[in-house]
Amino acid sequence: MNNKIINWFKFASPQSFYPLAGRMIPWFWALTAIFTVAGLWISFFVAPTDAQQGEGYRIIFIHVPASWMSMFIYLVMAFWAGLGLALNTRLSGMMAQALAPTGALMAFLSLWTGAFWGKPMWGTWWVWDARLTSELILFFLYIGFIALQAAIDDPRRADKAGAILALVGAVNIPIIYFSVKWWNTLHQGSSVNLAKSSMAQTMLWGMLLMALAFWMYAIAVALTRARAIILERERHTEWIKEVVR
Amino acid sequence: MQWNSVGEFFAMGGYGLYVWGSFGVCAAAMVIEPILVGKRNRDILASLKRERLADEIESQQS
Numbered sequence: 001m002n003n004k005i006i007n008w009f010k011f012a013s014p015q016s017f018y019p020l021a022g023r024m025i026p027w028f029w030a031l032t033a034i035f036t037v038a039g040l041w042i043s044f045f046v047a048p049t050d051a052q053q054g055e056g057y058r059i060i061f062i063h064v065p066a067s068w069m070s071m072f073i074y075l076v077m078a079f080w081a082g083l084g085l086a087l088n089t090r091l092s093g094m095m096a097q098a099l100a101p102t103g104a105l106m107a108f109l110s111l112w113t114g115a116f117w118g119k120p121m122w123g124t125w126w127v128w129d130a131r132l133t134s135e136l137i138l139f140f141l142y143i144g145f146i147a148l149q150a151a152i153d154d155p156r157r158a159d160k161a162g163a164i165l166a167l168v169g170a171v172n173i174p175i176i177y178f179s180v181k182w183w184n185t186l187h188q189g190s191s192v193n194l195a196k197s198s199m200a201q202t203m204l205w206g207m208l209l210m211a212l213a214f215w216m217y218a219i220a221v222a223l224t225r226a227r228a229i230i231l232e233r234e235r236h237t238e239w240i241k242e243v244v245r
Numbered sequence: 246m247q248w249n250s251v252g253e254f255f256a257m258g259g260y261g262l263y264v265w266g267s268f269g270v271c272a273a274a275m276v277i278e279p280i281l282v283g284k285r286n287r288d289i290l291a292s293l294k295r296e297r298l299a300d301e302i303e304s305q306q307s
Contacts, residue, residue: 056260
């Protein structure tokens with residue numbers, strides 16, 4: 001009976017995760033391509049012109065996915081970091097490290113596309129309001145995590161220090177998410193919620209497809225980076241010598 | 246479809262700078278990041294191969 005259960009801990013070792021990730025990466029790139037083509041098609045050719053914002057609203061199709069991913073990747077990163085602290089598994093720290101640069105990029109893209117949307121609609125590239133400021137803090141948390149890990153030579157100690165930063169910083173995620181409810185802000189409320197969506201159906205579909213595209217992209221890049229990190233950190237182990245044979 | 250010409254598509258109803266400034270930077274970032282990560286992968290693999298070669302030469306000489 002026991003042999004029917006997948007031993008998940010097996011994949012927690014870099015040695016078995018490395019080839020597994022290698023097999024998964026092409027599939028995630030294929031999904032990225034499919035969702036991107038479908039999402040862009042809807043974004044530009046199917047979704048109608050917005051009654052208030054004209055064609056300028058089309059920035060939503062990348063702004064919202066980038067913002068969602070910037071928060072989601074942070075939570076996944078904090079989860080791996082916490083797991084690493086609790087179980088002291090080698091792979092956890094590597095996964096957290098592999099996610100951070102992609103998360104930082106998503107936070108940057110969220111801010112950038114937000115600025116390019118804010119300028120024509122609000123008349124300003126930037127305001128110090130709750131939503132924008134907390135997203136900027138998220139970007140700095142990612143940068144801080146990367147810098148802290150880079151500053152500590154011993155990788156296992158770097159993992160521990162980074163993990164604490166990642167876990168403490170996770171408090172910022174609900175602050176970003178609820179900022180539009182808690183404070184008066186220039187930023188609009190969420191356009192999507194479970195009960196009733198305020199958007200046209202095609203706009204919603206375009207946004208969801210683009211979100212899936214960003215998601216698959218993030219997984220593909222993070223797995224590729226995780227493989228590089230595994231090789232860098234495990235370079236003096238025996239199994240790595242088999243990999244390059 | 247709401248576009249009557251290619252020019253109209255790129256003009257984005259007067260929001261061209263903002264729409265393409267967003268999508269352009271996004272596209273550039275998501276092309277450059279995988280290239281950099283791929284380079285990091287190739288670099289470490291090349292370094293490991295050199296190390297392995299050096300080990301082999303060393304063991305042959307001894």
